[in-house]
Amino acid sequence: MMLGQNEDSEQLALIKQKYGFDKSVSTQYFYYINDLSPISFHSKNTKDYTFLREGKYTAAKLFSVGNTTVVLKYPYLRESFTKQGKKVSQVLSETLPNTFVLAVSAIFIAIVLGVLLGIVSALYKDRWLDKAIQIFSTFGMSIPSFFSAILFAWFFGFVLHEYTHLEMTGSLYELDDFGEAMHIKWKNLILPAVVLGSRPLAVVIQLMRNSLLEVFNQDYIRTARAKGLSEFQIIKKHAVKNALNPVVTAISGWFASMLAGAVFVEYIFGWNGLGKEIVNALNTLDLPVIMGSVLIIALLFIIINIFVDVIYVWLDPKVKLE
Secondary structure (H helix, E strand, O other), X not given: OOOHHHOOHHHHHHHHHHHOOOOOHHHHHHHHHHHHOOEEEEEOOOOOOOOOOXXXXXXXXXXXXXXXXXXXXXXOOOEOOOOOOOEHHHHHHHHHHHHHHHHHHHHHHHHHHHHHHHHHHHHOOOOHHHHHHHHHHHHHHHXXXXXXXXXXXXXXXXXXXXXXXXXXXXXXXXXXXXXXXEEEOHHHHHHHHHHHHHHHHHHHHHHHHHHHHHHHOOHHHHHHHHOOOOHHHHHHHHHHHHHOXXXXXXXXXXXXXXXXXXXXXXXXXXXXXXXXXXXXXXXHOOHHHHHHHHHHHHHHHHHHHHHHHHHHHHHOOOOOOX
C-alpha cells in the first residue's frame, strides 16, 4: 500500500527493513515495546531497526554498552502508513483535542441536565412530571447513538435548517469561504454534543433519582427536617452531595468511553476527532494509528479513574485517601 505502483522486490525489502517487518513476530513486539518505553535500547548498526535515526525522536543518551546505546526519550508511536510518514503522535495531537472538546461538552450537558432532572424526578415521585422524565430517560438509553445522530442531523440540520441554521456535518475548525484561514465554528458542536450526551444524560437521571430517594430515607435527613430546615436547604447541603457518589462513578466511565465511543457520532457529523480518525485508519489498515489510538484511550481511562478516586474523598468524608 505504501509503495503503490512502484512496488518491486528491492523496494519491498527496504520497507520491511525500515519498519522491522523482516524480523520474527516476537522481535517486532520487542521493537514496539522499546519504542514505547521512555528508557530504550538502540543499536549502533545503521541497518538495524533500532538504530537511533535523527529526526525519529529527540533522545538524551544515558550510556553505551558495546554495540547498544541506552537513551531517555518520549514514547514513540511510530509513523502512519498512509499519511506519507506522518508521526502517529502528530495525528493524535491534531484529532484528540477535538474529541476532548466534544466529550467535555457532552458530559457537561449530561451532568447539568441529568442532576437537575433527577432531583425534580425524585421530588415529584410517582407524579406525572416524574413519569414524563422517566419516559424521556428510557428513550435516551434505548436509542443507539448512530441512529440518533442520523435522526438529529437530518431533522435539525436539514428539515429545520432554515430556523436552526445548523449544518448536517461540520467540525470545530473549518476553512473560511475564501479557503485561506481556519475559523472556529461553535455551532457545529451543538448537534454532536447533544447526541453524544443523550445516553449518559439518561443514566444520570436514573441514578440521581434513585440515589436521592434512598438518601431521603436516611436518619440524618429526618433529623434535618425535625430541626426545621427548609426542603431546599436539606437538598442543597445534605442530600445532593451524598447522592452524587454513584453519579460520579457513572460519569467517569462515560467520559472515558466518550473519548473512544464517539466514533459513530464523529463519523456521521464529519467531526474531525479521534473517533473519525480510527474509522479511517481501520478502512485503510493504518495499524500504527489504530494501536496508538488504543493506547491513548487506555491511558485516559486510567487517569480518569484515578481522578475519580480523588473526588470521592471530597464527596464522602468516610473515604480516606491513603
